[in-house]
Amino acid sequence: MLFNSYLFILVFLPACVAVYLWLVRRGRRSLSFSWLVLASLFFYGWWKWSNLPLLIGSLLFNYAVGTRLGKMEQGRGARWLLGFGVAVNLLVLGYFKYANFFIDNANAVFGSNWGALHLVLPLGISFYTFQEIAYLADSYQGSTRGYGFRDFCLFVSFFPQLIAGPIVHHSEVMPQFQRKESVPGWEDFAVGLSMFAIGLAKKVLVADVFAGYASPVFQTAAGGTAPGFSAAWAGLLAYTMQIYFDFSAYSDMAIGAARLFGIRLPLNFNSPYKAANIADFWRRWHITLSRFLRDYLYIPLGGNRKGPARRYVNLMATMLLGGLWHGAGWTFVIWGALHGFYLSVFHGWHAWRERHKQRPGKPSWAGTWCGRLVTFSLVMLAWVFFRADSFSAAWTMLGSLAGLHGWGSNVASVDVVRALRWGCWFLPVIWLLPNSHEILATYKPALEYLKAPAGKFVTGPTPVWLGRLLNWRPSVPWALAMAGMLVWALLNLFRPSEFIYWQF
DSSP: OOTTSHIIIIIIHHHHHHHHHHHHHTTOHHHHHHHHHHHHHHHHHHHOGGGHHHHHHHHHHHHHHHHHHHHSOSSHHHHHHHHHHHHHHHHHHHHHHHHHHHHHHHHHHHOOOOOOOOOOOOTTHHHHHHHHHHHHHHHHTTOOTTOOHHHHHHHHHOHHHHTTOOOOOHHHHHHHHHOTTOOOOHHHHHHHHHHHHHHHHIIIIIIHHHHHHHHHHHHHHHTTOOOOHHHHHHHHHHHHHHHHHHHHHHHHHHHHHHHTTTOOOOOOOOOGGGOSSHHHHHHHSSHHHHHHHIIIIITTTTTTTTOHHHHHHHHHHHHHHHHHHHOSSHHHHHHHHHHHHHHHHHHHHHHHHHHTTOOOOSOOHHHHHHHHHHHHHHHHHHHHHHHOSSHHHHHHHHHHHTTTTOSSOOOTTOOHHHHHHHHHHHHHHHHHSOOHHHHTGGGOOSSSOOOSOTTOOOSSOOOHHHHHHTOOOSSHHHHHHHHHHHHHHHHTOSSOOOOGGGGO
16 A cells, blocks of 8 residues: 555545544553554555565564563573574565575576576565564663563554664654553644655655656666667656655655654654765665664674774675665665765775874865765766666666767657756755755654754755744644645645655
8 A cells, every 4th residue: 555545645544543543542552552553464465465474474473582582681592592583584585585686696607597486575574674683683682571462563563664664673662652641632643744745745746757757768778778968867867856755755754644643753864965975875864774784784793893994894795785685686786885985985085084183174165065066976876776777777877977879868758858957946955945854843753853943954054044934833824835735746646656665
C-alpha cells in the first residue's frame, strides 16, 4: 500500500488513527497496541501477501534470540548467540537480495551456466533486518529487557517506518508508546497532517514531475543509445532533484503519519544538498542508515582508532557495503566506492591541515558556498551510477556528460530546456528556503529536531526574515495553506508511483 495512494490517504490511515484513538481514550492501551500491530501487518501484506510469513518469521526468530540475549551475562556464550542471530538475519537478507547477483558474477568468472533464482525482493527487508540486528546488539548490551512479543512486533512493524525507515532503536520509540499520557492531541494532528501534506506535495507535484524528465534519458542510455550532451545533463539534473524530493517526501510523510499517533520518529533527512562538505552530506542524508553503518560497521572495524591508513580502509569498506546495501549491482558498489573515496580525501585533507597546524577558522561566506557547490557536484556525479541500470549505461551517460556523443538532444520525449529550467529553479528552493523540519521546528515534528530557537534557522543559508515568515504555527492561514497543498496534491494523484527507497 503506497503512502501516495487514495486507499492509504482516504481509507487506511484515517481508519487506523480513529480506532487507535478510540481504544486509547477508553483506557484500552494494550488493545490499541495489538490493533497497531495488526494494522501494520495488514499494511505490509497488502503489497504482497506471500511476503507476510517471512516478516512474521523474522519477528519470531529475532524476539526469541533477543529475549535470550537479554537474560545472559556478557561473555563467550552471549557473543556466539549474537553472532548466530546476526548471521541468520544477513543470510536471509543475502538470499533474497543478493543470490542472483552472486550467481551472475559466478557465471561470468567461471564460465558456468547456473540458472537465476525466481526471487522477488520482499518489501522493506533491508530496513527491518537492520532494525532487528540493532535490537539484538542492544539486547546483548542488556538494554532491551521488559519488552513482550507484541511490543517487539510494534517496534519493528509500525507501518510509518516499516518499508523505508527511518531505522529506529527500541529506546527511541517504545518509551513513547508506553507513556500513559501519550494520547494524541490536537497539536499532534496539526503537526502530523502538515508534515504529511508537505511530503505528499513534494512527491506528487515535484519528484514525480522530475521523474518524467530523468527516466527517458537514463532509459535511452540503458537501451544502448547515447543521449546528447544537453539531454544527459538535463536528465542527470532532473534525477538529482527527483531523488532529493522523493526521499524527502517519504521522510516527511513517515514522520507526519507517526505523529498522528503521538509518536515522534527520528529525523532521517535534513537538507543534504546544503552540506558544505561530503561528511556533512552523510550527516544529513539517510541519517539513521549513516548512524547504523557508523555504530555497527565502521566503529567495530576500528573506526579512526588504529591510525590513518586503517581509517581510510574502514571508510572504504563501510561505504562499499553501504552501496551494496542499496542494491545488488556493481553500479551501487561503484556509487559506494565514490563516496568512500570522497570521504577519505576529505578526512585526509583535514588531517594534513592539522599536522601542519593549519586549523580552520570560521569559514567565510564564499568558502561555504564553494564547499557547497563542490559537494553538490560530486554527489550529482555519483548519482549516475546510482540511477543507471548497468555499468555500461553509466559509462554511456558519463561519456554524454563529457560531450563525447554529440551536443544536442536526441531524446524526443524530453524537453531539455524545460527540464533544465525546472532544475535550476528548484536549486534556490533547496539551498535558500527552510526545510519542513525547520518550518515546524517550534513544535518539534521529529525526535532530533534542529537545535535552534523558535523561528530561527541555523542549518542553511536561509535569510532570517524568510525564516520568520515561514515559521509554522497552528493558525487559520497555515491551516488553509496546508489544506490547499493537500487538495492540490490529491487532485494530481493520477498514477501513484513507488518511492525510490521502497526498492531497497
